[in-house]
Amino acid sequence: MPAEASAPQTTPTTPHENEGSSTNAPLSLTDAAAPETPFRTYVEDILDALAADPDRELLVHGDRRLTAGQFHDLVHRTAHAMAAQGIERGTTVTLLSGNLPEAIAARYAANLAGCRVNHLYNKLSADVQANIVRDVETRALIVDPRLADRAAELIELAPVPTVLTLGEAKREIGRDVLALGAEQPAEPFAPRALPEDICTIRHTGGTTGHPKGIVTTFEQYNRMRAMMHAAQEQEYKPKQLVCTTIAHAAGMLADVMFLSGGSVVLHDDFDPAEALATVEREGITHLFLLPPLVYQLMDHPDSERRDLSSLRALTYGGCQSSPARIADAVRRFGKVLVQFYGQNEAGGISVLPAEEHDPDNPERLRSAGKILPGVEVAIRDTDGKDLPAGELGEICVRSAGTMTGYWKQPELTAEVLRDGWLHTGDVGFVDEENYITVVDRIKDMIVVVGGHVYTTELEDLLNSHPKVLQSAVFGVRDADNMEQVYAAVVAVPDSGAEAEELRAAVREKRGAMYEPAHITFVDALPLTDAGKPDKKLLRQQAEQAQAA
Template sequence: MHAAQPPFRSYAEQILDHLNDAPEREVLLHGERRVSAGEFRALVHRLARALKERGLGRGTTVSLLGGNLPEVIAVRYAAHLLGCRVNHLYNKLSAEAQVAIVRDVETRALIVDPRYADRAAEVTAQAPVASVLTLGPAPAGEDLLAAAAGLSDEPVPGEARPDDVCTIRHTGGTTGHPKGICTTFDQVSDIRALQGEHVRRQLVCTTVAHVGGMFTDLTLGAGGSVVLQEDFDPAAVLAAVERERVTDLFLLPPLLYRLMDHPDAATTDTSSLRSLVYGGCQASPARLADAVRRFGPVLLQFYGQSEVGGISMLMPDQHDPERRPELLRTAGQVLPHVEVEIRDESGRALPRGEHGEICVRSPHIMQGYWKQPELTAEVLRDGWLHTGDVGLLNDEGFLTVVDRLKDMIIVVGGHVYTSELEDLLNSHPRVLQSAVFGVRDADRMEQVHAVVVAGPDGGVGEAELRELVRRERGAMYEPASITLADALPLTEAGKPDKAELRRAAAKRYALASA
């Protein structure tokens, strides 16, 4: 006779259970504010009651617009307690993109950080919603915090079911129909992944609408505390690491470079760091070696996608610039319970060492794209997620991500993999960072372009870099243009904004041919 399965408890319920263990413990730090576990837990339950009184629950969508505030995290947990779908808008997206997303996900309530009240009014003027709720006084909308203040903080029973959609996270969304990735409550129910030997003090300096929110959840679920900063500022991050004895930090590679290049990095005490996780876009092996020398053996690379979750990791002891420098070019080894195949255009699995599309099978694969069955069927076939990344597996099982399929540049004579050219440019001692991308010229031929950020001493010229490329990679890889810049434009998520770089290069083409 089989034992009865325990009732399903969502990630939010599990986190709230942990918060009840030591209610006096500080769990969220934001500026001068210190929020205890008991205060935060009480706020979540009051907010859940206020949302329920306003007709929100299973089958309804809540959209959030706000910064890295404790209240923004609390209201997400409250909505998920009730089984709501939650869509967290990137606050730096254009109003046009936010309008499209709010309308697309059938938003019942837009919950707003008062600092974004003007943007919320602009969005709802074009995409009306049933309720606008604000996390504090604001010119328009109902103050949800005030409404919740008089309600009971007794535990609210969780109403989410394993197969209910938990989050709808959008990628892109700047043009056309937004692409919303649907993840179920069951797929985000395991919050134990980051429980380890040390008590975590996680610094979150990227938006909680994306990976910052994931690390917040995992840290609170592991009994740790989170230091919240509104945005990335290298001086502020370094100061917080020293002051708050931060143990854990997540950064995208461009932000990691800015952190270690800041003048304060040489004098700041970062000895409390136990894990500096990076990922989200390609990283330069040369710059990773610099980071290991600056921060010690604490780097951990995480490769994954919103559609499939984690795929592989390069662990701290595998970041060894002296003994195994070649591993810094890889994304590490495939995670347990994840299967990876490298496939050609026909779907045939390729042998080790050959380039092809990275395809993944995992328990964490998305349910699908919101209301886009054709696009879902295109990337999700027979249980395998086609990532759109080009890569290879070596004989030791290390996965190397070579490029995005859409970023791979087809030129006369073959393919140019942008990450390979970026790695080469970044290996120059006076180059801090680079971005390589393709643009079609007036004859519709794709041309290679590069934007390079030089070090503070400068002294690197286009001719020198061209010679490096010709010598190491040959004429096929030589860019049609190499532009020097003070910094690379970044997307909302902190990745190099190659779409913006392409637009700028295309505009130069148009002016040149006019």
């Protein structure tokens, strides 16, 4: 990464200067050097690509197969139906949905109308989801019929003006937007979004009180999608298997496939046997998984007998991976693994391509690859000084993918975005060959499958339990180098506190993502000289117990 040891590490780019706004109307990011052409959203580009080849198979979900033409019409009809319900530009549409084709169509329709879209993670508790629904000022809640019961809980906790369902639901919670759309014309819906309008508000995980929403404008989303499209291996009719939530990276990967002339097969969740069978049956060329899911795929016995020769790119990212396990995956699947490093706040940062996945070179597999074109990276110390190659510091990023700010959190935005640079909170270094390695997080955040666990939030929750006096939460890596949530708890004497009781309370209040894998009861928390809980010592003790 570093072109010079003491200078910010860059690739050729014309970066914009982010000024750290987190208000409801983000600052315009229009580049003064941009060509004077009419603004087009990513949705318009995708719809044009679909209209150009209406007979191609676009989406597969279960037994259903939708052509590009059918999906094109579905988006426009849905947009007309939403507008007829009073859903206007600049309002928030929140999606509560699994991996349905109609959910993607609803996102496109809402963005076409100039609405900002927030897609809830389904594994969060109802209370946390309700906090988000309220916080982003939801105008319309659009619901997967399979989640009607959860939607009813949310409506009770956080009433919204309009509730629509993506098909007929088993209980009366709102009008069927697909039925409403069927009454609308399929003629193109006139796009209403402006470049500086908010396109998405994406949350990093469930938070208490005031959720942490990442704001991206339409202009930024266009740039991010263009970067991913440029990096996408171009081949005849690529086909992506999506078996992680479309509320996260998989949604943008679907966008890239549609624009590339490819298709998408949607699974409701990850199941290694079904994923392997689908790769063989559908001729899947592209697949994205978090590292722990890659390991499940590799370890499943079907991975040895299924024909996976169609696979061209098995991309992994989202949390740190185990070089040894990735080497095993390369030996099993061949040189098709691609590591992607990025953040919701920063966008894409670096890629380690398939040809550089050498199972006999664990040091290279430990890196996150080289910086992406159009991205600037600097490694800085605590004083903000740029560091030379090989020295550890905070990874700071500037690119078209950098967020506008956190929704309604100007202080946090100002802390993270400084002089146009996004301070990632990751500690890492770059070597003389321009490879970036992520070593750790500055804060105590624990990265788990499905999102992030913030230790202070979980501590607050545990401490609020009537049988708990004090707690300390920390991450411990397992044999696959994946973090597990550990908690050391000081219980109220003679209260009879039990680990499963506390886990159940966490599941109820925050969802399964926050549930500790291990809870240890201690008489007192060890403290540092400053009087803080000594999490380093607690982690060492847990690792020793794990090894034993």
